[in-house]
Every structure is written in C-alpha cells, then in structure tokens.
Amino acid sequence: xxxxxxxxxxxxxxxxxxxxxxxxxxxxxxxxxxxxxxxxxxxxxxxxxxxxxxxxxxxxxxxxxxxxxxxxxxxxxxxxxxxxxxxxxxxxxxxxxxxxxxxxxxxxxxxxxxxxxxxxxxxxxxxxxxxxxxxxxxxxxxxxxxxxxxxxxxxxxxxxxxxxxxxxxxxxxxxxxxxxxxxxxxxxxxxxxxxxxxxxxxxxxxxxxxxxxxxxxxxxxxxxxxxxxxxxxxxxxxxxxxxxxxxxxxxxxxxxxxxxxxxxxxxxxxxxxxxxxxxxxxxxxxxxxxxxxxxxxxxxxxxxxxxxxxxxxxxxxxxxxxxxxxxxxxxxxxxxxxxxxxxxxxxxxxxxxxxxxxxxxxxxxxxxxxxxxxxxxxxxxxxxxxxxxxxxxxxxxxxxxxxxxxxxxxxxxxxxxxxxxxxxxxxxxxxxxxxxxxxxxxxxxxxxxxxxxxxxxxxxxxxxxxxxxxxxxxxxxxxxxxxxxxxxxxxxxxxxxxxxxxxxxxxxxxxxxxxxxxxxxxxxxxxxxxxxxxxxxxxxxx
Numbered sequence: 001x002x003x004x005x006x007x008x009x010x011x012x013x014x015x016x017x018x019x020x021x022x023x024x025x026x027x028x029x030x031x032x033x034x035x036x037x038x039x040x041x042x043x044x045x046x047x048x049x050x051x052x053x054x055x056x057x058x059x060x061x062x063x064x065x066x067x068x069x070x071x072x073x074x075x076x077x078x079x080x081x082x083x084x085x086x087x088x089x090x091x092x093x094x095x096x097x098x099x100x101x102x103x104x105x106x107x108x109x110x111x112x113x114x115x116x117x118x119x120x121x122x123x124x125x126x127x128x129x130x131x132x133x134x135x136x137x138x139x140x141x142x143x144x145x146x147x148x149x150x151x152x153x154x155x156x157x158x159x160x161x162x163x164x165x166x167x168x169x170x171x172x173x174x175x176x177x178x179x180x181x182x183x184x185x186x187x188x189x190x191x192x193x194x195x196x197x198x199x200x201x202x203x204x205x206x207x208x209x210x211x212x213x214x215x216x217x218x219x220x221x222x223x224x225x226x227x228x229x230x231x232x233x234x235x236x237x238x239x240x241x242x243x244x245x246x247x248x249x250x251x252x253x254x255x256x257x258x259x260x261x262x263x264x265x266x267x268x269x270x271x272x273x274x275x276x277x278x279x280x281x282x283x284x285x286x287x288x289x290x291x292x293x294x295x296x297x298x299x300x301x302x303x304x305x306x307x308x309x310x311x312x313x314x315x316x317x318x319x320x321x322x323x324x325x326x327x328x329x330x331x332x333x334x335x336x337x338x339x340x341x342x343x344x345x346x347x348x349x350x351x352x353x354x355x356x357x358x359x360x361x362x363x364x365x366x367x368x369x370x371x372x373x374x375x376x377x378x379x380x381x382x383x384x385x386x387x388x389x390x391x392x393x394x395x396x397x398x399x400x401x402x403x404x405x406x407x408x409x410x411x412x413x414x415x416x417x418x419x420x421x422x423x424x425x426x427x428x429x430x431x432x433x434x435x436x437x438x439x440x441x442x443x444x445x446x447x448x449x450x451x452x453x454x455x456x457x458x459x460x461x462x463x464x465x466x467x468x469x470x471x472x473x474x475x476x477x478x479x480x481x482x483x484x485x486x487x488x489x490x491x492x493x494x495x496x497x498x499x500x501x502x503x504x505x506x507x508x509x510x511x512x513x514x515x516x517x518x519x520x521x522x523x524x525x526x527x528x529x530x531x532x533x534x535x536x537x538x539x540x541x542x
Contacts, residue, residue, distance in 0.1 A: 001130075001256075002028035003122050005078045005104045008049060011118045015109035016080065019090055021098035029077040032119040034112050039070060046075030049119065051112045054087035061093045068097035068105075078104035082112070130258045133160070137258075138265050145269045153273065154178030157266045161259045163251035166207055167270065169331060170243055172215040174201045210234050210248035219243065224255055231255040233263055237271045244274045278327065285326050289349035292359065295402075296351070296409055302402035311345055314362045315399040318383040318426075319412035322392035324348075324356040332389045336360065336382045355413050358386060359405065362398065387426040396428040397533065404533035411533070447527050454524035461507045469507065472500040474525045477518070 006025040009016045018025070030047030036055040037043070044050075050071060058064050071079055079098070081090055090105060098105040108115065137160035144152030154165040158178035165178035213223050213234040219242055222235035231253045236243035247267050251259050288309055294300035324332070329348045337345055337360065347359040363382050383396035395415025399408035415427045458469045472490060476497070479486040487494040501512070510517040 001126060003030075003119065003126070005029055005049070005106075008078075008119060008122075009106070011122060013110065013114060014118060016106045019081075019098075019105045019107055020095040021078070021102055021104040023099075023102035024078065024104045027077040027102075027104065029119060030123075032112075032116040034116075038067070041070045041074045044074050044076060047077050049077050049115070050079050051082070051108065051115060052079070053082045053085040054090075057087065057091070057094070061091070064091050064093045065097045068094055068103060069101060072098075072101035072103040076103065078106055080106040080108040080115070082108055130256075134258050134261050136160070137262050141262070141266055141269055145273060149277075150270055150273050151176050151178070153266055153269050157249060157262060161249065161251050161256075161262055163249055163259070164204060164206070165250075165266070166201075166204075166210055166248040168211065168214050168246040168248065169334065170245055171331070172211045172246065173335065174203075174207060174211065175245070175334075177201045177204070177207075204250075206230070206232055206250050207248075210246075210250075214246040214248070217246075226253050226255065228253055233260070235263065235267055237267055237274060239271060244271060244278070281330055282326055284344070285330060285348060288347050289326075292347040292349045292357070292405075293351075296349075296357070296406055298406075302405055305405075306402045309347070311347070311359075312361055313399070313401045315402075315405070315408070316360045316362045316382055316396055317399050317405065317408040317412045318358040318360065318386055318394055318396045319409065319416040320356045320358065320387060320390055320392045320394040321354070321416040322356060322390065323350055323354050324390055324392070328390070329356065329358075332386055333358075333360075335389050336386050351413070353413070355416060357409055357412070358383075359399075360386075381426070381428065383428060384426040393425040394427075396426065398430070399533050407533045451524040451527055454520050457507050457509065458504055461503070467500055467503060469500060469504040470525070472497060473504050473521060476501060477522050477525065 004025065005027050008014070008029045009018070028047055029049050030045075032049040032051060033040075033044070034051045035043065036052055038056045038058060040050065040056070056067075058067055068079070079094075081087070083089060090107070095105060097103075137156065140160060141153050141156040144156040148155070150167055154167055154176055155178040158165045166174060167176040169175050209225055210232055213225060213232070217223055217234065217236070220236045220238070222233065225232040225234070229252075230250055232248060232250045233255060234246055234248045236246055238244040247263065247270055249259065249263050249266075291300060291305055291308060295302055295305050326348075333346055333348070345361055348356065350356050360382055381396075383394060387394040393416060395412045397408040397411040397415070399405050411429050415429060415432075455470060458473070461467065462469055472486075475486040475490050476483070479489065483494050483497060487497040490497060505512050508517070508521070512518055512521075
C-alpha cells in the first residue's frame with residue numbers, strides 16, 4: 001500500500017494544511033526531501049515530498065510557474081513550504097500552477113527533519129505490515145493448495161493481492177481463474193462465456209493480454225504489462241525444462257513488492273501441484289492404455305474394459321498417424337475434452353504400427369443453429385480438432401458400444417492420413433459415401449447372425465479337432481487363392497495349408513469353386529472390415 005499525500009498530512013506529529021492542488025492528494029509519497037535549488041528536478045527520482053523555505057523560487061512569475069511545472073512533470077508527490085524564513089506567503093503563480101497540474105502545495109509547521117523521519121518510519125512500518133501480510137497469505141495459499149489444488153491457490157492469491165489470477169497451460173490456453181469478486185451468475189454474459197469455455201475459467205477482458213504475453217514469451221521468463229492503471233504479471237511455471245504452464249496476475253498499478261513475492265510463492269505451489277497432477281495423469285494414462293491395447297489385441301473383452309473403466313457410449317474412435325507422447329496426448333485431450341478429468345473420459349494408446357489411437361465419448365451436443373454447415377461440422381468433430389492440435393493426419397469411426405471398438409479402430413486406422421474430409425488431415429468414415437452407404441445397408445445384428453451361420457460348421461470342427469480352419473480360409477481368400485502366398489502369411493508349409501483347405505471345403509459342405517459359396521464365405525469373414533461400425537440404432541438420429 002502506498003503512502004498518499006493526504007495520509008502524510010495526518011501522520012502523528014505533522015502540522016500541515018493544503019494551499020492548492022487538491023486533485024493530487026492521492027499522489028504517492030516515496031520520500032521526503034529538502035531542496036532549495038532553483039531546479040531540483042535533476043536530483044529527484046519521483047514520489048518525493050519536496051520541503052523548502054522558498055530560497056530557490058525564481059524571482060519572476062513565469063519562472064515560478066515553470067518551477068511548479070517541472071516538479072509536477074518529474075512526478076513529485078507534493079511541494080511543502082515553511083513560511084516566515086525566506087517567504088511569508090506562497091506566490092499566487094505557484095498556487096495557480098499547482099491547481100492546474102494537480103500538484104499539492106502545502107504549508108508546513110513541522111520541522112523538516114521530523115517530516116523526513118515520519119515518512120521513513122511509515123515506510124518501515126509498512127514494510128513490516130507487508131511482510132506479515134505476505135506470511136499470512138503464504139500460509140493461506142499453502143492450505144488452499146492442500147484443500148483445493150490449483151483452483152484454491154488462485155483464489156487465495158487473488159484474495160490476498162486484491163486482484164485476479166489466471167492459470168494457463170504450456171500453450172497459453174486458460175485452465176483456471178481466481179477472480180477477486182464472486183464468479184458471474186449463470187445468466188450473466190460472463191457466466192455464459194465461462195459455461196461455454198473451460199470449466200473454472202471466468203473470462204475477463206485482460207485475459208487476452210496475458211495469453212498473448214505467454215505465447216510470445218521466451219521458454220522461461222516473467223513479464224509485467226503496466227498501462228498505468230493496472231499491472232499484469234505473467235510468469236512461467238516449473239523448475240527445469242520447458243514451462244509446465246503460466247501464471248498471470250492482474251492488480252492495480254504499480255505492481256507492489258509483496259504482490260511479486262506472493263506471485264512467486266503461488267508459482268512454486270502451482271508448479272508442484274502440476275507436477276503431481278502430471279505424475280498421476282501419466283499413471284492413469286498408462287493403465288488405461290494397457291487395457292485398451294489388451295482389448296484390441298484380443299486378450300481382454302470389451303465388456304471387461306467397460307467394467308474397469310466405465311465411459312458412456314457412443315464413442316468417436318480416432319487414429320492419428322503419429323507416435324504421440326503421453327504428455328502431448330493428455331494436453332491435446334484437455335483441449336478437446338475441457339475439464340480436469342479428461343483422462344477419465346477417454347482412452348489413448350500407441351499401436352505397434354506407430355499409430356496413436358484415441359477413444360473419446362462422442363460429442364452429442366446439438367449444433368449451434370447460428371453456425372454454417374462448415375462451422376457446425378468443425379464444432380462437432382472432436383477428431384478434426386484433435387488432429388489439428390497434434391498437427392498429424394488421422395481417421396475416425398463411430399463405435400456405438402464397446403463391442404464395436406476393435407472394428408472401429410481398424411477402420412479409423414485405415415483412414416488415417418487420407419485427409420479427404422472436411423477438415424484437413426482428418427477423414428471420418430461417414431465422409432466416405434460408399435462406406436456409409438454400405439454400413440446403412442446392413443443391420444449389425446443381422447450381419448452378425450449371417451457370419452455366425454456361415455462359419456458355424458468350421459468353428460465347430462475347430463472346437464472338436466483344431467486346425468485353425470477359419471484363419472486358413474481367410475488367408476487363402478485374401479491372397480487371391482494363391483497357396484504359396486497364403487502359406488507364407490500363415491507361417492506354415494503349403495502342404496499343411498492345402499490339407500486344411502481340403503478339410504474346410506468338406507466341412508463347409510460346398511466346393512470352393514462355387515462362386516456363390518466363396519462370396520458367402522468372404523462376406524462372413526470380412527463384414528467386420530468392410531462395413532464400418534457405428535450404425536444408428538433404433539430410436540437414434542441417422
């Protein structure tokens with residue numbers, strides 16, 4: 001808190017009265033300084049209460065006006081005269097210039113040394129008071145960190161600095177805020193923006209300046225933006241390596257020393273909090289990635305996955321043609337799935353072919369009726385936003401339930417990298433007309449019954465005698481009925497493959513030379529690959 005001229009006039013033992021310049025009573029007094037020079041400005045730093053008996057006043061009226069103008073321009077707090085020594089009254093030109101420039105002119109009856117000591121004592125006491133406030137605020141922020149994490153730290157920082165605080169992620173995206181006043185209601189304009197954006201962030205006009213400063217800053221830095229009314233400090237978070245985020249705080253100008261200290265303390269607490277969150281998030285990510293990989297590899301059933309990690313269907317399955325590090329994947333998910341629990345509502349795993357697979361809850365919110373068709377598609381496509389965020393091509397497919405996840409993953413992976421959709425670098429299966437038409441031509445339950453009926457004799461024979469007939473037949477048909485190629489793909493001798501095919505032909509009941517029989521077998525084996533999953537069920541909108 002600054003010592004104003006008005007407060008200095010009321011300090012213990014002070015005898016002063018205001019003669020002119022009432023508009024400047026809120027000027028801050030940094031120091032009290034005696035000067036009898038005709039031009040003391042070169043020896044001043046600003047914020048001084050200049051004490052004089054008037055020896056340095058110019059003899060002419062224009063000179064006296066210029067004297068006041070120079071003091072006001074140099075940022076002096078006030079000009080105080082001890083009358084009766086060199087001058088018996090303050091010249092009218094001085095008073096008029098003081099009113100014009102808002103520089104308080106005082107008559108002082110207290111010895112100059114007493115004024116200097118009183119101002120120095122006030123600043124010393126204020127320093128002690130400030131240190132006590134800092135300690136109390138640090139304790140409050142530490143308690144808030146334990147009780148409410150990052151949001152609590154921001155609220156405590158805002159409360160104890162009388163300002164507002166904002167937490168940004170490493171890319172400068174707002175994640176949480178700590179307003180000095182209660183958050184706007186649901187029906188206010190700011191409340192509506194908060195509800196539509198990131199939970200926990202109440203949008204303020206100054207946020208744009210903080211975001212721009214963070215995004216343009218060096219890897220690790222602190223910046224202060226001061227417009228003379230408000231000061232915004234933006235500083236990086238983290239102890240080593242690239243910033244783990246950014247803290248921005250906005251207070252009245254100028255930025256007080258205790259505010260800087262509290263901001264540094266909050267930055268340390270936030271960095272530790274983020275480090276803990278990142279570690280927990282990495283563990284959860286690794287566990288969920290292992291479970292999803294097990295489902296895709298066939299060692300865990302989709303039903304078991306749903307029991308271990310319940311995520312409400314339907315799903316948007318996105319294959320990104322890149323190996324995405326865990327931290328980058330989680331940060332991208334936070335943008336696509338706003339909120340602190342993004343990792344609990346999605347699955348991410350890297351596949352052996354170098355593709356990163358994302359399984360997200362499908363965005364079922366109705367589109368904004370004011371958006372164009374292109375804009376509506378962009379808002380509804382989480383896959384497009386995810387690929388854009390990761391700067392990598394990808395493909396997407398809908399899965400109505402967990403049972404459809406493996407098939408949806410195969411179709412999304414096949415589409416990854418085509419970039420033929422509405423958003424560059426991302427193609428959803430619904431954007432490919434033939435695939436969508438083929439899917440709509442089949443009922444999933446009927447297609448499953450058809451495949452089961454055609455392949456039942458082969459599977460029953462396998463169950464009794466072994467032989468891997470279904471996989472052998474598929475390899476043979478996929479190889480264009482080339483025995484040598486099919487045997488290599490199966491990793492068996494061609495004679496072994498031939499014996500299995502003979503058995504499969506006998507068990508199936510019809511020769512493989514029958515085109516209709518081959519078509520039935522091929523459809524039964526490949527419907528899951530040919531027909532994308534995610535067909536709307538009864539009662540759903542197509």
